[in-house]
Amino acid sequence: MASVAYQHVFKRYSAEAVAVKDLNLQILDTEFMVLVGPSGCGKSTALRMLAGLEEISDGEIKIGDRIVNEVPARERDIAMVFQSYALYPHMSVYDNMAFGLKMRRTPKNEIETKVSQASKILGLDNFLKRKPRQLSGGQRQRVALGRAIVRNPQVFLLDEPLSNLDAQLRVETRINLQKLHKDLNATFIYVTHDQVEAMTMGDRIAVMKDGILQQVASPREIYDDPANLYVAGFIGSPKMNFVPVTISGSTAKASGFSMQLPKAPGIEAGVLGIRPEDLTEVPHEGFPQIDMKVEVVEVLGADQFLYGKVGGDDMIARLDPQFKVSIGDRVRLNVNMRRIHLFDVNTERAIL
Amino acid sequence: MSSRPPAGAAVAEGAAVPARRRRVRSLEASNARFAYFMLTPALLCLALVAFYPMVNTIVTSFTNSTFGQNTTNFIGLDNYTKLVQDPAFRTSIWTSVRFTIITVVFEFVLGLIVALVVNSSFRGRGVVRASMLIPWALITVISAAMWKLMYNQIYGVFNDILVTRIHVLAANVDWLGSPATALPAVAAIDIWKTTPFIALLLLAGLQLIPGDVYEAADVDGAGKIRTFFSITLPLLMPSILVAVIIRALDALRVFDLFYVLFGQRPDTTTMSIYVQEQIIYFGKVGYGSAVSVALLFIIAIFIAIYIMMSRWSVARS
Amino acid sequence: MSAATADTLPQQRRKPVKVGKVASRGLFFLLVGVILLYILFPFYWAARTSFMPDSDIYLTPVQYWPNNFTFQHYINAFSETTFVRSILNSAIVGISATVIAILVGSSASYALARFNFLGRNVALYLILAMSMFPGISILGSLYTVLQRFHLYNTLYALIIVYLTFSLPLMVWIMQSFFRGMPRDLEEAAYVDGASQFQTFWRIMIPLAAPGLATVGILTVMGCWQEYLFALSFLLSSSKWTVPLAIANTGANQASAFQIPWGDQMAETLVVMLPLIAAVLILQRRIISGLTAGAVKG
Numbered sequence: 001m002a003s004v005a006y007q008h009v010f011k012r013y014s015a016e017a018v019a020v021k022d023l024n025l026q027i028l029d030t031e032f033m034v035l036v037g038p039s040g041c042g043k044s045t046a047l048r049m050l051a052g053l054e055e056i057s058d059g060e061i062k063i064g065d066r067i068v069n070e071v072p073a074r075e076r077d078i079a080m081v082f083q084s085y086a087l088y089p090h091m092s093v094y095d096n097m098a099f100g101l102k103m104r105r106t107p108k109n110e111i112e113t114k115v116s117q118a119s120k121i122l123g124l125d126n127f128l129k130r131k132p133r134q135l136s137g138g139q140r141q142r143v144a145l146g147r148a149i150v151r152n153p154q155v156f157l158l159d160e161p162l163s164n165l166d167a168q169l170r171v172e173t174r175i176n177l178q179k180l181h182k183d184l185n186a187t188f189i190y191v192t193h194d195q196v197e198a199m200t201m202g203d204r205i206a207v208m209k210d211g212i213l214q215q216v217a218s219p220r221e222i223y224d225d226p227a228n229l230y231v232a233g234f235i236g237s238p239k240m241n242f243v244p245v246t247i248s249g250s251t252a253k254a255s256g257f258s259m260q261l262p263k264a265p266g267i268e269a270g271v272l273g274i275r276p277e278d279l280t281e282v283p284h285e286g287f288p289q290i291d292m293k294v295e296v297v298e299v300l301g302a303d304q305f306l307y308g309k310v311g312g313d314d315m316i317a318r319l320d321p322q323f324k325v326s327i328g329d330r331v332r333l334n335v336n337m338r339r340i341h342l343f344d345v346n347t348e349r350a351i352l
Numbered sequence: 353m354s355s356r357p358p359a360g361a362a363v364a365e366g367a368a369v370p371a372r373r374r375r376v377r378s379l380e381a382s383n384a385r386f387a388y389f390m391l392t393p394a395l396l397c398l399a400l401v402a403f404y405p406m407v408n409t410i411v412t413s414f415t416n417s418t419f420g421q422n423t424t425n426f427i428g429l430d431n432y433t434k435l436v437q438d439p440a441f442r443t444s445i446w447t448s449v450r451f452t453i454i455t456v457v458f459e460f461v462l463g464l465i466v467a468l469v470v471n472s473s474f475r476g477r478g479v480v481r482a483s484m485l486i487p488w489a490l491i492t493v494i495s496a497a498m499w500k501l502m503y504n505q506i507y508g509v510f511n512d513i514l515v516t517r518i519h520v521l522a523a524n525v526d527w528l529g530s531p532a533t534a535l536p537a538v539a540a541i542d543i544w545k546t547t548p549f550i551a552l553l554l555l556a557g558l559q560l561i562p563g564d565v566y567e568a569a570d571v572d573g574a575g576k577i578r579t580f581f582s583i584t585l586p587l588l589m590p591s592i593l594v595a596v597i598i599r600a601l602d603a604l605r606v607f608d609l610f611y612v613l614f615g616q617r618p619d620t621t622t623m624s625i626y627v628q629e630q631i632i633y634f635g636k637v638g639y640g641s642a643v644s645v646a647l648l649f650i651i652a653i654f655i656a657i658y659i660m661m662s663r664w665s666v667a668r669s
Numbered sequence: 670m671s672a673a674t675a676d677t678l679p680q681q682r683r684k685p686v687k688v689g690k691v692a693s694r695g696l697f698f699l700l701v702g703v704i705l706l707y708i709l710f711p712f713y714w715a716a717r718t719s720f721m722p723d724s725d726i727y728l729t730p731v732q733y734w735p736n737n738f739t740f741q742h743y744i745n746a747f748s749e750t751t752f753v754r755s756i757l758n759s760a761i762v763g764i765s766a767t768v769i770a771i772l773v774g775s776s777a778s779y780a781l782a783r784f785n786f787l788g789r790n791v792a793l794y795l796i797l798a799m800s801m802f803p804g805i806s807i808l809g810s811l812y813t814v815l816q817r818f819h820l821y822n823t824l825y826a827l828i829i830v831y832l833t834f835s836l837p838l839m840v841w842i843m844q845s846f847f848r849g850m851p852r853d854l855e856e857a858a859y860v861d862g863a864s865q866f867q868t869f870w871r872i873m874i875p876l877a878a879p880g881l882a883t884v885g886i887l888t889v890m891g892c893w894q895e896y897l898f899a900l901s902f903l904l905s906s907s908k909w910t911v912p913l914a915i916a917n918t919g920a921n922q923a924s925a926f927q928i929p930w931g932d933q934m935a936e937t938l939v940v941m942l943p944l945i946a947a948v949l950i951l952q953r954r955i956i957s958g959l960t961a962g963a964v965k966g
Contacts, residue, residue, distance in 0.1 A: 055378075072378075072379075
């Protein structure tokens with residue numbers, strides 16, 4: 001079984017510097033799990049603890065049913081693709097991929113079979129004799145993948161594998177990685193700071209910040225149902241609009257408008273969250289209206305974004321590109337009440 | 353299926369940790385074990401080749417061990433009291449110190465000049481740089497032989513030029529023979545051999561100084577000399593310190609040159625020669641060991657001074 | 670860099686600077702010439718002497734170019750078995766000492782560079798301190814140790830004893846070398862299934878080859894030069910290394926009063942020429958090795 005479990009895992013460098021705080025995360029067999037968050041949020045540290053490259057300060061990490069805290073990296077049956085690829089410069093592509101198998105004393109003919117299999121999948125057949133310095137970035141990345149595939153491990157760990165590639169290659173590789181995941185039917189754990197990668201690739205996403213797990217859910221759920229302010233603002237581009245409101249009963253009052261909430265949230269101050277696409281120029285029944293003074297208009301072919309002020313608050317709206325609007329206009333926007341969010345001071349949301 | 357931290361999650365360190373708390377140190381422990389394993393051969397050799405002999409020397413310095421005699425007795429600090437009163441020992445220290453000062457000063461100044469020259473680009477610079485390694489590559493004993501020939505009173509080249517050809521000096525000088533010129537003459541050999549090496553070290557330091565520092569000085573209107581003293585020299589300080597201390601340590605310990613050229617002469621006895629004289633020539637192993645320890649002590653003082661100076665210069669930057 | 674100054678000077682100022690520049694340029698090259706002369710003259714003198722018959726060497730006025738060329742000294746040099754044998758001995762000692770230094774020192778350097786453990790700093794300073802020992806101080810005790818192991822008057826004695834400088838040199842250079850390598854490679858090897866030792870042996874050592882080569886060169890050169898220990902621990906002339914053989918040139922000959930300059934210079938040149946050639950070829954390596962440790966302190 002190739003599931004992975006973090007149970008109350010901590011990583012402390014000193015009394016003040018805690019990189020990972022009480023991480024509890026369950027990753028299912030054959031799942032593609034993405035750990036996402038800004039630099040320094042602890043995602044790479046969590047990955048490295050699983051790999052056996054960092055000491056686990058507290059808690060347990062399990063691979064399958066096995067607690068691996070005391071198991072050295074080489075016996076954990078995992079493979080890792082590093083951000084820098086970490087290919088052995090003095091070895092050929094073939095030897096790079098064969099290295100892991102050689103360390104496990106695999107017989108020579110078996111090594112050959114496995115390496116050529118992997119090489120075929122990744123299109124490396126022509127490069128087997130070359131050294132890493134003779135390869136392009138994309139080719140090196142494939143070799144790093146090949147090195148991992150060849151060992152047929154229980155879990156694949158990938159640490160920001162796309163960050164060193166140019167934009168086009170990144171898109172290509174993203175697709176190839178997803179295909180690879182399906183073909184290999186293995187557990188993938190993927191670390192990135194890019195929320196687009198997270199949303200497109202993951203079966204589930206785990207958002208981290210400052211060493212604390214913020215939310216774990218499918219991309220759809222994270223988008224529609226963010227657990228807190230941070231997740232709501234992190235996922236989705238352009239960012240969700242945040243409007244500070246005071247609430248009495250079930251009325252929320254912002255600086256530029258007030259509206260009736262579906263139910264009384266029981267708090268007096270909060271932050272209203274509205275995604276740009278949930279503001280529309282088309283009136284609907286039950287949609288409250290707000291007025292925006294437009295400051296910037298961005299037309300992007302299939303979309304149109306309006307940046308402006310509602311009362312004293314900055315907001316962004318995504319509208320139909322055919323809607324004619326110019327800078328300085330006052331636009332009446334309709335708020336999709338079914339999709340707004342309300343956040344207590346940084347902790348929870350009360351309404352969908 | 354989503355999981356979110358409970359409202360007001362207590363995420364203070366250690367607050368929500370369950371009863372079973374594991375202090376795991378396996379990675380560090382295994383690394384440490386590996387490191388010790390890797391270090392052992394080196395440490396064993398060290399013990400055999402350096403530390404056991406060192407301890408042995410120290411122990412012997414408290415005895416009256418003499419070559420050829422089978423019985424050795426502890427005599428406490430007698431050797432050391434003799435040492436402190438020994439005029440020959442003091443002379444040897446003075447000789448070593450004089451030699452060190454002359455060589456280090458000249459090597460530093462000349463080395464700096466050569467480094468500055470080679471630092472600027474000119475045609476043939478590679479050739480000069482390459483040739484700078486040659487004296488250093490030379491075996492000390494061989495350079496001693498070469499220079500001995502040149503210093504010869506009768507058919508040596510120096511006397512030939514200075515006396516016969518240019519008539520700067522009146523009569524042939526016995527450079528190595530007469531006490532007045534012996535030390536400077538030997539120093540000249542060491543300077544010849546080591547200046548290029550020092551120049552290389554300083555050159556490396558010079559090339560570490562970024563070009564824009566000079567440009568800024570230029571813009572500020574600093575002349576060449578001003579630039580040198582206020583900018584180049586201070587930035588070069590770390591390299592200078594390293595070069596000076598390496599040379600000073602070597603100069604204090606010098607043996608080869610003096611032995612090959614002078615042997616056991618009293619006016620050119622450095623500390624190392626004195627030790628050798630006592631132990632090997634006279635066979636006074638116990639006393640010689642005491643002198644050895646004294647030598648080691650003097651070296652250690654210099655090293656301590658160096659460490660203090662480098663800490664001080666690092667603290668300043 | 671300094672070209673900027675010339676370009677920014679106003680037109681009127683250019684002329685005097687130009688004249689000054691020619692003069693200073695000439696002075697500069699004069700200085701370069703002096704430096705070259707200073708460095709190379711003794712070699713010229715040695716070469717000159719080696720080609721002159723003995724009688725001419727003692728003549729005054731001194732000849733700057735040999736009037737009578739002779740190869741006799743070179744023939745003498747090559748027929749003197751002590752000398753020829755000494756070259757072989759030095760080579761054996763140099764290569765063996767280097768091999769041992771690499772074996773013992775590379776593992777120590779790796780441990781010191783990569784791992785944090787109790788006593789790491791102490792070990793590092795101890796090893797480096799070993800190079801500061803005055804050789805003379807431990808001479809007597811080393812002699813006793815070698816006697817006990819029956820190594821006196823053998824080349825093995827030297828090979829072992831030279832660790833006093835080859836080991837610290839090795840650690841000095843390789844330690845900073847290993848430090849400079851990215852950790853990714855070791856981590857990738859661990860994940861791939863290599864033990865710490867396998868990682869060291871199969872990944873780090875091959876990549877450290879340039880550093881090892883530098884240390885090897887410097888070690889061989891150091892062994893070649895060493896005089897004190899060779900003098901003290903080698904008795905029979907058949908075991909002599911090069912410094913001993915040259916210092917004792919013609920010691921066996923009848924005329925013990927006059928130093929056989931010609932022969933000695935010939936031997937000198939025979940040894941030095943290949944050495945100089947090697948140094949020139951390997952100079953980049955050598956310089957980087959010498960300055961790496963020194964400049965970084």
